[in-house]
Amino acid sequence: MxxxxxxxxxxxxxxxxxxxxxxxxxxxxxxxxxxxxxxxxxxxxxxxxxxxxxxxxxxxxxxxxxxxxxxxxxxxxxxxxxxxxxxxxxxxxxxxxxxxxxxxxxxxxxxxxxxxxxxxxxxxxxxxxxxxxxxxxxxxxxxxxxxxxxxxxxxxxxxxxLDAPRDNAAGFCSRPGLFAWDRIDPGSQLLAAQLPATLSGAVADLGAGWGYLSSQLLQRCAGVTDLDLYEADARALQPARINLARVPHTARIEVHWHDVTHGLPRRYDAIISNPPFHVDRADRPEWDRRSSRAPPRRCCRTGSRGWWPTGTCPTRRRWRRISGTSRS
The missing domain is CATH 3.40.50.150 (Vaccinia Virus protein VP39)
Known part of the structure; x- marks a missing residue:
């Protein structure tokens, strides 16, 4: 259609x-x-x-x-x-x-x-x-x-x-047109501050943007062994790679140009995300509902946890049904 x-x-x-x-x-x-x-x-x-x-x-x-x-x-x-x-x-x-x-x-x-x-x-x-x-x-x-x-x-x-990647005022590589390209999004900042140091294993970042959440995850959570960033905007991939290269870590990292509404290719111990509520100026909550379908059971290991920067979005209720637990 x-x-x-x-x-x-x-x-x-x-x-x-x-x-x-x-x-x-x-x-x-x-x-x-x-x-x-x-x-x-x-x-x-x-x-x-x-x-x-x-x-x-x-x-x-x-x-x-x-x-x-x-x-x-x-x-x-x-x-x-x-x-x-x-x-x-x-x-x-x-x-x-x-x-x-x-x-x-x-x-x-x-x-x-x-x-x-x-x-x-x-x-x-x-x-x-x-x-x-x-x-x-x-x-x-x-x-x-x-x-x-x-x-x-x-x-x-x-x-x-103007399209060239460059550091924004917060010191992260970004470029115009990306979500919150010139600053740290408050929701992402709030979520990053709540990530527990004990989070470990294989982690996916859905809608990773220019990589802020993933960079904070690597700094706070030494037990992360695998990190996959999934981002729908191809223009964000290079800044994300640059930002993650600046963080000392031992994790295996992959950055994927991917629409998470089609699901994920593997299982994870944890999934983090600042869901995409908006496309350009339009309020499009259906994008959040669609992105919340990304972590079906085949992508989540038993006992997996999901982390989002809100207590009311549909993803929280969906995650409870899928994995039996959530954090927001």
């Missing part, structure tokens, strides 16, 4: 304003999400890129190939659905221009209450005059055929660098 995604639908309307491309013309879709209009226009030459594992899996289930983009790739058109976070969105705009060929065009769409007008101004600052349409409380925007002399190359380089 296709997700209800007005921005993706409006991107399709923007696409329909442009002349048809030959079937062999290369097209890149950054931040791609499923939408009904893709079935009628997407060709084998299209390249889909998506860092969020549930969206990537949904695209692949529909038959679209989701793969990394090589630096040298150039495309006749580049489509994008930018993230809400301003620095991450600007970095993606710059990346779109890098991958767009001479005389190619860049198209984007976003919800009005998620910065669509600001994104339009940012793209104009990079690429010059634009056209736009509005529908379903969203805005679709596209460039004229790109010319090198109209592109602000200095601004593009500046914004492209």
């Amino acid at each position: 296709l997700i209800d995604d007005p921005a993706a639908a409006v991107l399709g309307l923007a696409w329909a304003q442009l002349p048809p491309l030959p079937a062999h013309a290369p097209v890149l879709f950054l931040g791609a999400r499923p939408s009904a209009w893709l079935a009628s226009v997407a060709a084998p030459a299209w390249h889909f890129a998506q860092d969020f594992k549930p969206h990537a899996d949904a695209l692949q289930a529909l038959g679209y190939s989701v793969t990394p983009v090589a630096e040298a790739e150039r495309h006749a058109r580049v489509l994008l659905l930018p993230p809400r976070q301003r620095q991450a969105a600007r970095a993606l705009l710059a990346r779109a221009l890098e991958h767009c060929a001479e005389d190619g065009q860049v198209l984007l769409a976003a919800a009005n209450d998620e910065g669509a007008r600001s994104l339009q101004g940012d793209l104009a600052a990079l690429a010059g005059p634009l056209q736009a349409l509005t529908k379903q409380h969203c805005r679709g925007v596209w460039t004229a055929p790109l010319r090198a002399e109209r592109i602000n190359h200095a601004l593009r380089a500046e914004w492209r660098a």
